[in-house]
Amino acid sequence: MEHPLNSIRHGYLEVICGCMYSGKTEELIRQLRRCEYARQNYQVFKPVVDDRYSEDEVCSHNQDSISAQVIEDIYDLYRHLRHDTQVVGIDEAQFFSDDILEVVNKLVKNGRRVIIAGLDTDWKGRPFGPMPNLLACADLIHKQYAICMVCGEAATRTQRLVNEDKDILVGSFRVYEARCRRHFDPDLSFLQKPPKNPPPLRPV
Ligand code: ADP
Ligand code: TMP
Ligand code: MG
Numbered sequence: 001m002e003h004p005l006n007s008i009r010h011g012y013l014e015v016i017c018g019c020m021y022s023g024k025t026e027e028l029i030r031q032l033r034r035c036e037y038a039r040q041n042y043q044v045f046k047p048v049v050d051d052r053y054s055e056d057e058v059c060s061h062n063q064d065s066i067s068a069q070v071i072e073d074i075y076d077l078y079r080h081l082r083h084d085t086q087v088v089g090i091d092e093a094q095f096f097s098d099d100i101l102e103v104v105n106k107l108v109k110n111g112r113r114v115i116i117a118g119l120d121t122d123w124k125g126r127p128f129g130p131m132p133n134l135l136a137c138a139d140l141i142h143k144q145y146a147i148c149m150v151c152g153e154a155a156t157r158t159q160r161l162v163n164e165d166k167d168i169l170v171g172s173f174r175v176y177e178a179r180c181r182r183h184f185d186p187d188l189s190f191l192q193k194p195p196k197n198p199p200p201l202r203p204v
Pocket of ligand 1: 025027
């Protein structure tokens with residue numbers, strides 16, 4: 001069967017989603033490298049909040065990277081957008097405001113392929129920022145899975161490992177790990193707090 005997007009000659013929206021470590025950034029980088037073979041001009045954007053591995057690159061957890069334009073606000077994208085850009089990649093889309101949908105729809109209407117990568121759920125398991133809206137409007141969705149660090153099954157959730165209840169907390173290893181639904185417990189991060197008066201260790 002022919003892929004539905006093969007017949008699309010105009011723009012379209014592709015969303016890559018999943019929990020942390022599921023390979024969203026790797027897949028985004030892979031798709032953009034394929035554009036090079038297709039001789040298509042692309043640009044990559046990421047929000048300023050993500051300063052984990054590099055300030056001017058989109059980086060995966062296993063150190064693959066591609067250069068990117070950092071933007072503070074999704075409307076900043078227009079300031080940097082080149083007229084001949086055919087493919088627009090955006091990483092960490094969960095950190096942008098709901099306005100991203102309007103911007104993306106305009107890019108698609110102008111005939112561009114837009115590839116969004118972002119976390120679909122946050123540390124509490126709730127839909128994250130504009131991701132549900134982007135998913136609802138996507139022409140193509142890639143759902144990625146990580147490996148649960150407890151049981152080795154497919155992971156769809158991100159377990160926060162530190163006692164911090166801010167919704168936005170940039171980090172990676174030792175701060176978050178991938179978990180399956182069964183081993184995901186959003187209340188657990190509060191249990192990581194060291195007890196004030198730890199009970200004496202009981203001899204076994
Ligand atoms: P994402 O952007 O979805 O957080 P990345 O594409 O940056 O993910 O990184 C994916 C890489 O993370 C994997 O190829 C693997 O090397 C590494 N990794 C670390 N922990 C896990 C895990 N629990 N499950 C799968 N991959 C993991
Ligand atoms: P990643 O999906 O590419 O690994 O990046 C996700 C980023 O989002 C990482 O910096 C941690 C951050 N994050 C939050 O700010 N809040 C959350 O609830 C979760 C799960 C992740
Ligand atoms: Mg990533």
